[in-house]
Amino acid sequence: MIIAIDGPAASGKGTLARRLAAHLGRPHLDTGLLYRAVARAMLDRGEPLENPGRATAVAAALDPDHLGETRLRDREVGEAASVVSAHPGVRDALLAFQIRFASRPGGAVLDGRDIGTVVAPNAQVKLYVTASPEERARRRLRELAAAGEAPAYETVLADLRQRDDRDAGRAAAPLRVAPDAIVIDTTELGPDEAFAQALAIVTDRVGA
Numbered sequence: 001m002i003i004a005i006d007g008p009a010a011s012g013k014g015t016l017a018r019r020l021a022a023h024l025g026r027p028h029l030d031t032g033l034l035y036r037a038v039a040r041a042m043l044d045r046g047e048p049l050e051n052p053g054r055a056t057a058v059a060a061a062l063d064p065d066h067l068g069e070t071r072l073r074d075r076e077v078g079e080a081a082s083v084v085s086a087h088p089g090v091r092d093a094l095l096a097f098q099i100r101f102a103s104r105p106g107g108a109v110l111d112g113r114d115i116g117t118v119v120a121p122n123a124q125v126k127l128y129v130t131a132s133p134e135e136r137a138r139r140r141l142r143e144l145a146a147a148g149e150a151p152a153y154e155t156v157l158a159d160l161r162q163r164d165d166r167d168a169g170r171a172a173a174p175l176r177v178a179p180d181a182i183v184i185d186t187t188e189l190g191p192d193e194a195f196a197q198a199l200a201i202v203t204d205r206v207g208a
Contacts, residue, residue, distance in 0.1 A: 001026070001107035001206055002122070004115035007129035008164050008175065009078070010136035010143075012186040012194055016129060017111035019195050020202065024109070029101045031112035031119070032081065034094045036072040037062055039080035049083040056089030064097060075144060075151070075159075082163045085113075088172040095119065113167055116178035125205045126181035127198060135187045136160055 003020060007013040014030055021028035038059045039049065047054045071077060084090050095118070102108050102120045110119060116126035131139075137157035144151060167175040177183060182201050186194045 001124050002102050002120045003107070003109040003125045003127070003202065004102075004120045004123035004178070004181075005109065005111040005127045005129060006113055006115050006117070006175070006178070006181065007111075007127075008113075008136065008167065009160055010140040011129045011131045012139070012189075012191070013111045013127075013129040015191055016127075016184075016186075016194055016198055017109050019191070020198055021109040023195075023199065024202070026106065027101070027104060027108045029098065029108065029110045030067075031094075031098055031110055031115065033067040033072055034059075034062065034064065034097070035081040035085040035090070036077050037064075037067060037069075038090060038094075039084050040069075040072060040077050042084060043077065043080055049080050052087040052089055055084045055087050056093055059084075059090040059093035062094070073143075073147070075149060079159060079163070082166050086166060086170040086172065091172045113175040114173035116181050117176060118173045121178070125202050126178050127201065128177045128181040128183045129194070130183065130185055131187040133157060133160055133164070 005013045005017045018028055038055060041058045042049055042055060049055065098110065098119045102110055116123055134157065137153060137160050140160065141153055141156050184194060184197055
């Protein structure tokens with residue numbers, strides 16, 4: 001059973017994916033960390049993020065064993081990841097790893113922005129998790145505050161809107177709702193409510 005969860009930044013898809021994976025006993029992959037790892041490597045080397053050739057080379061040599069590094073969650077890395085993920089070569093270089101992960105015996109839970117449309121178009125369950133930009137900005141602000149960062153709310157909101165535009169407007173695997181995905185709007189939902197909705201959908205699609 002493959003569960004594909006897509007959606008914009010700070011919508012709650014990652015939290016939901018991790019919780020579903022734990023509940024169902026399936027491996028989980030936050031595919032955004034792959035792009036963040038490429039971006040972090042580019043930043044560390046002083047490489048221009050807009051250079052598709054260099055970004056693709058870094059992606060091709062990526063070691064997925066280091067996806068747990070705390071720094072990958074930094075705001076700077078997240079913004080950089082949105083830039084490098086727009087390069088078709090980067091997406092191609094990382095696609096094979098994601099497909100292999102999704103094809104594990106027993107299935108897996110993957111979250112990102114093109115799981116249901118590109119990585120696992122035949123997934124048994126496809127969810128698209130979203131929330132209003134304002135609510136997502138508030139959530140991201142709380143995350144950043146917990147990490148010791150204190151940007152202004154207006155700055156975080158503007159960054160999210162810019163990322164949304166970049167993710168939805170890129171030529172390679174843009175962020176969009178798969179035709180057979182079920183949308184969960186978490187603007188007014190807490191984590192437990194979102195989880196209950198998602199689990200009910202999974203149960204309905206594939207059985208208890």
